Amino acid sequence: MSQDGAEWTATRVRTLHDDLVDLYGPVETTEAHGADPDRDPAEGVRQLLTTILSQNVADQNTARASENLFDTYADFAAIEAAEVAELAEVIRVAGLPETKATRIQRALSAIREETGGAYSLAFLDAMPTAEAKAWLTDIKGIGPKTASVVLNFHFGKPTMAVDTHVERVSKRFGLVPESASNARAHDVLDSVVPDELTYPLHVLLIEHGRTHCSARNPDCDNPVCAAYCDCEGC
Structure with a gap:
């Protein structure tokens, strides 16, 4: 059963992150991610x-x-x-x-x-x-x-890169309005996702979009879709 209509707060986003971690495991921040003063400019x-x-x-x-x-x-x-x-x-x-x-x-x-x-x-x-x-x-x-x-x-700055997977999953979960443009989706996610979760949530939403929440014939038999999604497959 989804939580359609529930307000997306930073707390709820953290819960979504934790639920995705339970499904896919934690995202490791590699040395290649984020600002590094010793990195070649x-x-x-x-x-x-x-x-x-x-x-x-x-x-x-x-x-x-x-x-x-x-x-x-x-x-x-x-x-x-x-x-x-x-x-x-x-x-x-x-x-x-x-x-x-x-x-x-x-x-x-x-x-x-x-x-x-x-x-x-x-x-x-x-x-x-x-x-x-x-x-x-x-x-x-x-x-x-x-x-x-x-x-x-x-640079490790807190701004979400919204690709097709992130946009699709975010709209199905109600994080972003269905009618929002890609530019608007960036603004909405940047405003609601806690800074420290910007990168790991980006990775996890892509994983969910590839593994379960595909554009066609989504596989909704998983606890994350059951909790958050209202797509036709659910």
């Missing part, structure tokens, strides 16, 4: 470019495009200076090659101009989360999901 830029490549494409194609990109060009300056058509061919496996090539070069240009010549996103670490997110999303082609991936995964 270029890693944040690499993550941003890789996340742009990942937009609307399978993980294996993202990995191939990313490998092609960083193997082909010596540094970020060379990527920014490349002919768009040439860059598009290098990353073609990621889909939308001309669009993504333009977005990558636009992002590198914005970073270089912000820092006075360096290709580093380290300046975002000192910004409040909302300000850092606004800086990234002001770059045309970078939406809230791409910004949230970089800010949460690289």
Whole structure:
């Protein structure tokens, strides 16, 4: 029996997290997640470019495009200076090659101009989360999901990256209104999910979306769906 209509508070979100942990086990925060003063400043830029490549494409194609990109060009300056058509061919496996090539070069240009010549996103670490997110999303082609991936995964900032699994499960659970846009879903989840649960809940919601709460023919025979979900399968 679901809790349809119940108000989502931080306490209830913590309960959902705990119930998902009971089903899938705890999420371990790896060394690759969160701010690290000893980390190469270029890693944040690499993550941003890789996340742009990942937009609307399978993980294996993202990995191939990313490998092609960083193997082909010596540094970020060379990527920014490349002919768009040439860059598009290098990353073609990621889909939308001309669009993504333009977005990558636009992002590198914005970073270089912000820092006075360096290709580093380290300046975002000192910004409040909302300000850092606004800086990234002001770059045309970078939406809230791409910004949230970089800010949460690289800097450990409390902002939820809402992919298709997170959005679907959140709407079925009533965490996010069914009619909400993806951008609105980011705002809603950022407002209700406790900061310390942003990353683990993101991982757990994706796991639940892949394992049980699929887009078609969901497998609702599990205690989490029984407690929170009101989809047709339940």
